[in-house]
Amino acid sequence: MGLTKSEAFTKQQNEVANLAKAVAHPARIAILEHLLKTDVCITGDLVEVLPLAQATVSQHLRELKKAGLIKGDIQGTSVCYCLDKDKWKTFINTFDNLFERIKRVTKCC
Amino acid sequence: MGLTKSEAFTKQQNEVANLAKAVAHPARIAILEHLLKTDVCITGDLVEVLPLAQATVSQHLRELKKAGLIKGDIQGTSVCYCLDKDKWKTFINTFDNLFERIKRVTKCC
DNA sequence: TTCTTTTATCGTAATATTGCATTATACCGA
DNA sequence: TCGGTATAATGCAATATTACGATAAAAGAA
Numbered sequence: 173m174g175l176t177k178s179e180a181f182t183k184q185q186n187e188v189a190n191l192a193k194a195v196a197h198p199a200r201i202a203i204l205e206h207l208l209k210t211d212v213c214i215t216g217d218l219v220e221v222l223p224l225a226q227a228t229v230s231q232h233l234r235e236l237k238k239a240g241l242i243k244g245d246i247q248g249t250s251v252c253y254c255l256d257k258d259k260w261k262t263f264i265n266t267f268d269n270l271f272e273r274i275k276r277v278t279k280c281c
Numbered sequence: 282m283g284l285t286k287s288e289a290f291t292k293q294q295n296e297v298a299n300l301a302k303a304v305a306h307p308a309r310i311a312i313l314e315h316l317l318k319t320d321v322c323i324t325g326d327l328v329e330v331l332p333l334a335q336a337t338v339s340q341h342l343r344e345l346k347k348a349g350l351i352k353g354d355i356q357g358t359s360v361c362y363c364l365d366k367d368k369w370k371t372f373i374n375t376f377d378n379l380f381e382r383i384k385r386v387t388k389c390c
Numbered sequence: 391t392t393c394t395t396t397t398a399t400c401g402t403a404a405t406a407t408t409g410c411a412t413t414a415t416a417c418c419g420a
Numbered sequence: 421t422c423g424g425t426a427t428a429a430t431g432c433a434a435t436a437t438t439a440c441g442a443t444a445a446a447a448g449a450a
Contacts, residue, residue, distance in 0.1 A: 174408045174435030180332035181307035185314070193305035197438085198290035198298045204379075205294070211388035215397060223289035228439050230398060235437095245390040249396050249447050252390035255383060264380045270313075271373045274364060279320035281354040281361035282439045283405030306408085324427060337409050339428060344407095358417045358426050392450085399444070406437065414429065420422090 188270070191263050194239030199224060199232050207242070207255055214250040297379070300372050303348030308333060308341050316351065316364055323359040 178186050195201060199222060206213055206221055215233065219226045233253065236242045240259040245252045287295050304310060308331060315322060315330055324342065328335045342362060345351045349368040353360045 173410080173433070174406080174437090176306065176308075176408065176436090177332060178307060181311055185307040185310045188310050189305050189307045192301045196298050196302035196305045197285065198287060198294040199285075199438090201294045201297050202290055204383075208382050208386065211386065212390050216395090223286060224438095225440050226397075227399085227441075231438080234398085243390070246397095246446090247390070249394095251397065254389040255386055257386065257389065260383050264383070267376060267380075271376075273317050274313075274369050274373070277317065277320065277364055277366065280363040280366070281321050281352070281356070282403065283407090283437050285406090285438065308408095333408095334410050335427080336411075336429090340408080343428085355416090355427095360427065394449075395447085397445085400442085402440090402442105404438085406435100408433105408435080410432090412430080412432100414427105416425100416427080418423105418425085420424105 188266055191239060191241075191266060194236060194241055197232065197235075199228075200236055203229075203232060203236065204241075204255070207253065212252050212254045214252060216250065297375055300348060300350075300375060303345060303350055306341065306344075308337070309345055312338075312341060312345065313350075313364070316362065321361050321363045323361060325359065 181189075195204070202222055203218060206218060210217070215226070215229060218229050218233070222229055224232075233242070233244070237244060240256055241263065242253050243256045245254075290298075304313070311331055312327060315327060319326070324335065324338055327338050327342070331338055333341075342351070342353070346353055349365055350372065351362050352365045353362045355361075
């Protein structure tokens with residue numbers, strides 16, 4: 173079907189999955205890496221760096237914005253993007269928590 | 282198109298994206314959480330816990346196995362699944378590295 | 391106003407993912 | 421060997437994602 177049964181899982185499970193989905197594409201990783209290098213950037217910068225068309229880059233930016241991982245401020249004719257530190261704090265805490273629990277696992281088959 | 286241009290991105294970017302994709306579904310998060318609770322489990326356990334058909338659970342298990350995050354050992358009629366600690370070490374290191382870089386970001390728009 | 395620049399959105403096409411019923415496959419006990 | 425039980429594989433249908441060209445929208449320059 174291609175339709176995830178989100179309602180059948182807990183809110184937290186969906187939240188973790190959605191955050192993971194936001195970074196589950198190399199183009200979006202590349203966008204984040206570019207933002208780490210340059211602090212802020214505009215779509216035009218990314219179109220030059222990424223091997224994708226402008227429309228596709230815009231789409232990936234929208235995905236990241238939808239997940240809340242980046243913010244965009246309109247500045248004249250261009251839009252200035254940057255990481256949303258608050259949302260990332262949530263992201264990092266969520267996964268650190270999962271990682272800690274996994275690190276404590278010892279038994280295996 | 283639905284076809285990710287993987288070859289246009291670096292190996293590392295694809296690796297991070299693929300690891301993220303492996304956990305980008307609430308059912309797979311639920312599977313991992315069940316494994317954290319029980320250390321080991323078989324498909325039958327999961328079918329009872331998850332709101333999904335056996336075939337679907339098996340498919341999600343295969344995704345996790347493909348990503349290397351879990352291992353499966355055949356034990357008689359059933360397959361015993363558990364977390365692959367080594368692969369998780371890689372996963373955690375990869376994301377900890379990203380998280381550290383993000384924590385250091387200060388500038389924003 | 392008109393042109394240019396920049397970004398977003400729409401429409402379309404192709405592939406991927408999700409989910410399930412059904413069908414194999416494998417092992418064990420009688 | 422034959423059923424019973426359990427997992428895996430296959431095939432199908434429906435939705436989601438990815439990508440891009442074309443178009444729209446918004447702001448500044450000429």
